[in-house]
Amino acid sequence: MTIRTIATEPFDDQKPGTSGLRKKVKVFQRPHYLENFVQSIFNALEGFGGKTLVVGGDGRYLNREAVQTILKMAAAAGFGRALVGQGGILSTPAASCVIRKHQAFGGIILSASHNPGGPDEDFGIKYNAANGGPAPEKLTEAMFAISRSLKEYRILEADDVDIDSLGGGMLGGMRVEIIDPVDDYAALMETLFDFGRIRDALTSGALSVRFDAMHAVTGPYAREILENRLGAPAGTVMNGTPLPDFGGGHPDPNLVHAHDLVEIMRGPNAPTFGGASDGDGDRNMVMGRDFFVTPSDSLAVLAANATLTPGYADGLAGIARSMPTSGAADRVAAALGIDCYETPTGWKFFGNLLDAGRATLCGEESFGTGSAHVREKDGLWAVLMWMNILAVRQETVADIVTEHWRKYGRNYYSRHDYEAVDADAANGLMDHLRELAPGLAGRVFGDYTIETVDDFSYTDPVDGSVATKQGIRVLFTDGSRVVFRLSGTGTQGATLRVYLERYEQDPAAQGQETQAALGQLIAIAGDLAEIKARTGRDAPDVIT
Ligand code: G16
Numbered sequence: 001m002t003i004r005t006i007a008t009e010p011f012d013d014q015k016p017g018t019s020g021l022r023k024k025v026k027v028f029q030r031p032h033y034l035e036n037f038v039q040s041i042f043n044a045l046e047g048f049g050g051k052t053l054v055v056g057g058d059g060r061y062l063n064r065e066a067v068q069t070i071l072k073m074a075a076a077a078g079f080g081r082a083l084v085g086q087g088g089i090l091s092t093p094a095a096s097c098v099i100r101k102h103q104a105f106g107g108i109i110l111s112a113s114h115n116p117g118g119p120d121e122d123f124g125i126k127y128n129a130a131n132g133g134p135a136p137e138k139l140t141e142a143m144f145a146i147s148r149s150l151k152e153y154r155i156l157e158a159d160d161v162d163i164d165s166l167g168g169g170m171l172g173g174m175r176v177e178i179i180d181p182v183d184d185y186a187a188l189m190e191t192l193f194d195f196g197r198i199r200d201a202l203t204s205g206a207l208s209v210r211f212d213a214m215h216a217v218t219g220p221y222a223r224e225i226l227e228n229r230l231g232a233p234a235g236t237v238m239n240g241t242p243l244p245d246f247g248g249g250h251p252d253p254n255l256v257h258a259h260d261l262v263e264i265m266r267g268p269n270a271p272t273f274g275g276a277s278d279g280d281g282d283r284n285m286v287m288g289r290d291f292f293v294t295p296s297d298s299l300a301v302l303a304a305n306a307t308l309t310p311g312y313a314d315g316l317a318g319i320a321r322s323m324p325t326s327g328a329a330d331r332v333a334a335a336l337g338i339d340c341y342e343t344p345t346g347w348k349f350f351g352n353l354l355d356a357g358r359a360t361l362c363g364e365e366s367f368g369t370g371s372a373h374v375r376e377k378d379g380l381w382a383v384l385m386w387m388n389i390l391a392v393r394q395e396t397v398a399d400i401v402t403e404h405w406r407k408y409g410r411n412y413y414s415r416h417d418y419e420a421v422d423a424d425a426a427n428g429l430m431d432h433l434r435e436l437a438p439g440l441a442g443r444v445f446g447d448y449t450i451e452t453v454d455d456f457s458y459t460d461p462v463d464g465s466v467a468t469k470q471g472i473r474v475l476f477t478d479g480s481r482v483v484f485r486l487s488g489t490g491t492q493g494a495t496l497r498v499y500l501e502r503y504e505q506d507p508a509a510q511g512q513e514t515q516a517a518l519g520q521l522i523a524i525a526g527d528l529a530e531i532k533a534r535t536g537r538d539a540p541d542v543i544t
Contacts, residue, residue: 001156001158001171001172002156002157003075003076003151003154003155003156003157003172004076004154004155004156004157005153005154006032006035006152006153006154006155007151007152008032008035008036008150008151008152008153009032009151010036010147010148010149010150010151011033011036011147011148011152012148013041014037014099014143014144014147014148015034015075015125015246016135016140016143016144017488017489018345018346018487018488019124019126019133019134019238019346019347019348019488019489020109020124020125020126020127020491021037021124021125021126021139021506022112022113022115022122022123022124022489022491023122023123023124023491024120024121024122024123024491025061025062025117025118025119025120025121025122025123026119026120027520028062028063028066028123029058032153032399033457034066034069034125034127034151035073035155036067036147036153036188037125037147038069038073038125038153039073039110039144039150039152039153039154039251040075040143040144040146040147040150041108041127041143042074042077042394043143043144043146043148043150043404044143045105045106045141045523046079046106047215048077048079049076049078049080049103049440050079050080051079051080051103051104052079052080052081052083052102052104053074053079053081053082053083053104053106053107053108054081054082054083054084054090054098054099054102054104054106054107054108054128055067055071055074055082055083055084055085055088055090055107055110056084056085056088056090056096056107056109056110056181057088057089057090057107057109057110057111057217057280058087058091058092058110058111058117058216058217058242058279058280059087059088059089059216059242059244060110060111060112060117060118060121060123060244060245060246060279061117061118061119061121061123061200061244061245062110062120062123063088063089063110063244064088064163065347066110066123066125067084067110067163068160068161068163069155070108071084071161071171071174071176071185072155072156072157072158072171073153073154073155074157074174074455075156075158075171075172075173075174075379076154076155076156076172077154078173079105079174080173080174080175081175081176081177082171082174082175082176082177082279083098083102083104083177083179083388084161084163084176084177084178084179085098085179085180085181086097086163086164086165086166086171086178086179086180086181087163087164087180087181088110088163089217089220089242089377089434090109090181090183090192090217091111091181091185091217091218091221091280091281091380092111092113092280092281092282092284092377093185093281093370093374093376093377093379093380094181094182094184094185094221094281094300094377095107095109095128095132095376096128096132096133096267096374096375096376096378097132097185097188097373097374098179098184098185098388099128099130099131099182099228100130100131100132100374100375101188102184102381103130104130104262105130106127106128106129106130107127107128107132107183108125108126108127108128109125109126109127109128109280110123110124110125111124111125111126111217111279111280111362112124112279112478112491113278113279113280113282113283113489114250114251114252114253114257114278114279114283115250115252115279115489115491116245116246116249116250116251116497117245117246117251117279118243118244118246118248121245121347122491125163127139127140127143128375128376131351131354131375132346132374132375132376133148133347133348133350133351133354133355133375133376134346134347134351134375134376135348136348136351136465136528137141137348137465137467138372138465146356156171156172158171158172161176161178163178164178165178166178166179180312181220181221182220182221183225183226184394185221185301186224186225186229188215188373188374189225189380189381189384190229190312192309192310192312192373192381192384192385193309193310193311193384193385193387193388194309194310194392195229195230195386196303197391197392198230198387198388198391199230199231199385200391201387201390201391201394201475202230202231202232203231206272206391206394207273207387207390207391208271208272208273209226209232209236209271209272209273209274209275209387210236210238210261210264210265210271210273210274210275211226211236211237211238211256211274211275211277211383212238212253212260212261212274212275212276212277213237213238213239213240213242213276213277214239214240214246214249214251214252214253214257214258214276214277214278214279214280215239215241215242215243215246215251216239216242216246216251216277216278216279216280217239217242217279217280217281218277218278218281218379218516219239219240219241219242220240220242221281221380222237222240222277222380222469223237223240224384224461225380225384235282235424238260238261238264239260240287243335243442246279248265250297250320251278251279252278252279252283252367253276253277253278253283253284253285253367253379254285254367254525254542255544256542256543256544257284258276258350261274261276261285261287262287262292265287265288265289265290265291266289266290267290268289269473270289270290270337271289272288272289272384272390272396272397273286273287273288273387273397274286274287274288274381275287275380275382275386275497276379277379277383278367278378278379278490281379281380282368282370282376282377282378282379282380283366283367283368283377283379284298284367284368284369284378284380284382284383285367285384286298286382286386286397288396288397288398288401289396289397289398290398291396291397291398291401293397293401294326294365294413295325295363295364295366295367295369296321296325296326296328296329296334296363296365296411296413297326297328297401297404297411297413298363298369298382298386299319299321299325299328299329299361299362299363299369300328300329300331300359300400300404300408301330301400301404302363302369302382302385302386303316303319303329303333303336303361303390304332304335304336304404304408305389305393305400305427306360306361306385308384308388308389308392308393309389309392311371311373312360312361315336315338316336316338316359316360316361317338317339317358317359317360317372318333318338318339318340318341318353318359318360318403319332319333319340319341319359319360319361319362319363320340320341320342320343320350320353320354320358320359320362320363321324321341321342321343321360321362321363321364322338322342322343322345322346322349322364322365322366323342323343323344323345323456323471323473323514324343324345324364324365324415324471324497324499325363325364325365325471326365326411326413326415326482326486326501327411327503328408328411328458329361329478330362331409332408337411339358339359341353341358341359341461342458343458344456344458344467344470344471345364345470345471345485345488346488347362347364347370347375347376347377349458349460349467350362350370351375352460352461352462352463353461353462354372354375355375356462357372358461358462359372360372362377363377363412363490364377365415365499365544366415367544369381369382370382378410386391402510403426404512405507405510406507407479408509409503409504409505409510410498410503410504410505410522411501411502411503411504412501412502412503412504412514412517412518413463413499413500413501413502413514413518413544414499414500414514414515414544415497415498415499415500415543415544416497416498416500416522416525416540416542416543417487417495417496417497417498417539417541417542417543417544418495418496418498418531418535418537418541419490419492419493419495419538419541419542420492420493420494420495420541421492421495421496421535421537422492422493422494422535423493423494423496425494425535425536426486426494426495426534426535427486427494428498428534429484429496429529429530429531429535430472430484430486430536432529432530432534433472433484433528433529434455435455436453436528437453437454437472438453438456439458440453440474440528441453443530445520445524445527446520446523446524447520448476448477448480448520448521449476449477449525450474450475450476450477451472451475451476451477452473452475453472453475454472454473454475455468455469455470455471455472455473456469456470456471456472456473456483457469457470458470470485471483471484471485472484472485474524474525474528478502478503479503480502480503481499481500481501482499482500482501482521482524482525482528483497483498483499483501484496484497484498484499484525484529485497485499496531496535498522498525498529498531498540500518500521500522500525501518501519501521502517502521502523504517515543
């Protein structure tokens with residue numbers, strides 16, 4: 001088998017976003033596009049000769065072909081071993097688990113997360129480092145810089161690897177092992193949660209569950225863990241077969257896109273608990289009967305109840321949340337006497353805190369929750385942690401959350417997304433806010449007075465690295481906030497995210513409908529940012 005060096009031209013748009021490089025499939029299908037980026041990843045790394053690379057993805061369109069290309073390029077680059085999920089499948093949290101467990105040098109994960117899949121939809125690729133976590137910004141910037149001047153890539157001339165049969169073989173000088181994508185991950189979950197207790201609650205009927213895998217990667221994981229190991233009835237996992245186009249759906253577990261589950265969770269005969277996960281299995285949505293738990297509240301409730309589960313029985317070292325995530329977890333941290341960290345959006349910012357043992361639980365408003373067990377957010381983990389807590393407390397989700405609000409106060413919270421907005425208009429809107437910022441302190445809008453306006457920046461307490469311009473925060477004197485950010489994960493135009501939060505301590509005022517409770521803040525956000533005039537939109541595309 002020979003290694004071929006292929007001449008190529010650099011692309012100027014291979015800048016990784018919030019989580020890797022995400023583009024339309026058609027872009028990735030352009031000659032050399034994928035190969036250039038893979039070579040840029042390898043060129044940015046040092047010292048991997050003879051070491052192990054983990055490869056897998058969420059099964060979306062192009063996944064299988066990309067795995068073959070990556071394996072041949074990894075062999076050409078000098079990796080010693082590749083661990084590949086059978087069928088090219090590995091959920092993002094499972095890939096993180098496999099990297100850590102097998103002490104791999106790193107891993108390449110193929111996914112555009114919650115974005116739709118199919119020939120006309122999205123594909124993505126990201127690199128995770130030896131700790132199992134997303135490449136830090138320094139590394140993704142190095143990859144981008146290399147991609148802009150890349151002149152050649154190297155690939156082994158070889159037949160495709162049989163990625164569907166478990167077992168091993170050689171690809172040039174690299175050993176390829178096809179592993180069960182679920183085994184290592186399921187074993188890890190058994191160490192964290194009380195499977196016996198959850199099983200008892202499921203069989204006694206105290207707990208009944210529906211899990212929507214949204215035709216995405218979590219299906220096989222959820223079937224094995226929920227149905228086979230925990231004894232939930234067959235059919236508990238719906239939409240459980242991963243499909244290259246996710247069945248034509250949008251594999252984003254929120255009230256809009258996980259509508260099948262939302263319907264099932266309505267009414268007196270609904271299951272007591274519902275969960276859903278996204279394209280690559282790192283996001284989660286959790287619901288009770290007739291009750292939606294916001295991701296920010298979910299983080300806070302999990303933190304407050306963590307010691308009820310075996311994996312966290314000794315307590316938490318600290319909690320970390322992304323800046324736009326509500327402050328609900330901060331109140332739990334304060335009550336527990338532990339630190340709470342506020343980081344920019346992007347799971348990669350939690351890596352150092354987790355590695356340094358400063359944080360145990362992390363969460364983001366974007367339906368991401370996780371812990372130090374891996375270095376990615378983990379959808380099924382969050383569902384299992386909830387199930388463990390429900391099995392112990394034997395109360396409804398609604399009762400647990402409302403009791404939590406009575407104790408800590410309620411952070412009314414919502415995110416409004418304006419998708420595929422003209423990029424110039426979106427940048428203009430952000431510039432306009434930056435210009436306004438210095439003159440806003442002290443201004444009164446209805447019941448609200450602005451305290452400060454800033455552009456969030458973060459200094460990592462572990463390595464001192466600084467991230468600037470991470471979102472414009474309008475902070476009000478009563479602790480309410482409006483945050484404006486442009487998404488780093490979209491593939492079309494720009495997505496404006498407006499995050500709204502209001503704190504309510506009075507239990508008598510905690511039962512309002514969320515959008516109504518945030519009504520004044522929504523209007524203030526629209527006025528300040530001139531959303532309608534600048535984007536041409538009357539209303540957000542998605543409200544979560
Ligand atoms: C990714 C990141 C998350 C981030 C989310 C939304 O999630 O891993 O940390 O919160 O995108 O980012 P943005 O607001 O920039 O679109 P995922 O599930 O897409 O990998």
